[in-house]
Amino acid sequence: INAEYGVCFRTKRHVMSNQTPLLLFGLFSGAALVAVVSSAYYFNRPSTPPPPGNTKLIYFDGRGLGELVRLTLAQCGIHFTDERITEEEESITMPSIKPTLPFGQLPVLYEDTFQLAQSNAIVRHLARTHSLYGHNLHQHAYVDMILDAVVDARKLRDPLRYYDLPNEIKEQYVSKYWTEGHQQWSGYFEKLLAKNKTGWLVGSTLTVADLAVYNFFSTYFYDKNYLFSDRPLLVELITKVAQQPKINKYLATRPPKASWDL
Numbered sequence: 001i002n003a004e005y006g007v008c009f010r011t012k013r014h015v016m017s018n019q020t021p022l023l024l025f026g027l028f029s030g031a032a033l034v035a036v037v038s039s040a041y042y043f044n045r046p047s048t049p050p051p052p053g054n055t056k057l058i059y060f061d062g063r064g065l066g067e068l069v070r071l072t073l074a075q076c077g078i079h080f081t082d083e084r085i086t087e088e089e090e091s092i093t094m095p096s097i098k099p100t101l102p103f104g105q106l107p108v109l110y111e112d113t114f115q116l117a118q119s120n121a122i123v124r125h126l127a128r129t130h131s132l133y134g135h136n137l138h139q140h141a142y143v144d145m146i147l148d149a150v151v152d153a154r155k156l157r158d159p160l161r162y163y164d165l166p167n168e169i170k171e172q173y174v175s176k177y178w179t180e181g182h183q184q185w186s187g188y189f190e191k192l193l194a195k196n197k198t199g200w201l202v203g204s205t206l207t208v209a210d211l212a213v214y215n216f217f218s219t220y221f222y223d224k225n226y227l228f229s230d231r232p233l234l235v236e237l238i239t240k241v242a243q244q245p246k247i248n249k250y251l252a253t254r255p256p257k258a259s260w261d262l
Contacts, residue, residue: 069122149185
């Protein structure tokens with residue numbers, strides 16, 4: 001009997017030892033699956049806007065880097081204080097507020113005591129919390145790609161702002177942008193719209209990427225619409241963004257361009 005029990009004990013131990021790797025694999029696989037599902041839910045969960053509070057944007061009395069933030073705030077339906085520093089006030093106001101700014105520059109957004117600088121960081125924050133950032137990780141990445149592309153396009157165009165340059169240098173910048181830069185970048189966005197086939201740049205609804213492209217091109221679209229004669233999808237996007245009820249309401253009441261705006 002003892003020998004028989006001994007055999008049974010050894011047999012059970014042998015079976016258990018053979019099953020151990022399978023059990024461990026099952027446990028680790030289950031844990032990995034839970035982690036993947038949890039991660040997917042975290043990154044794709046519905047956006048939750050912060051509780052209503054006092055929202056204020058501080059920027060100069062012009063459009064520049066602050067206008068995309070204003071458009072995004074408008075589309076999000078956020079009531080905000082649009083604090084504009086005029087050219088006359090700049091020499092007095094900036095020295096006093098500069099030490100309080102993260103990088104000593106504007107724009108800066110306040111949500112109660114929360115302070116955020118850098119224009120693209122601000123619009124990304126607003127877009128994430130108000131469903132303007134796409135609906136999955138790939139769409140989030142495409143929105144980021146387009147926001148960064150607009151930054152690159154601005155670098156090519158922005159020397160046009162420097163009116164204190166010698167006229168011959170300014171004319172070189174002007175000529176090169178209209179003949180090369182505009183054609184290049186408007187062509188890129190036209191191709192993205194053709195590829196997406198929804199009338200929007202990312203997914204099937206408006207995102208902050210559409211607002212960024214609208215903001216960039218609309219600065220001269222209405223004055224130089226002949227430059228867009230072979231960009232029908234881009235023209236459609238610009239028109240459609242401007243017709244969004246919240247954007248349309250904002251555009252109807254926004255101040256005119258500053259002298260340094262394009």
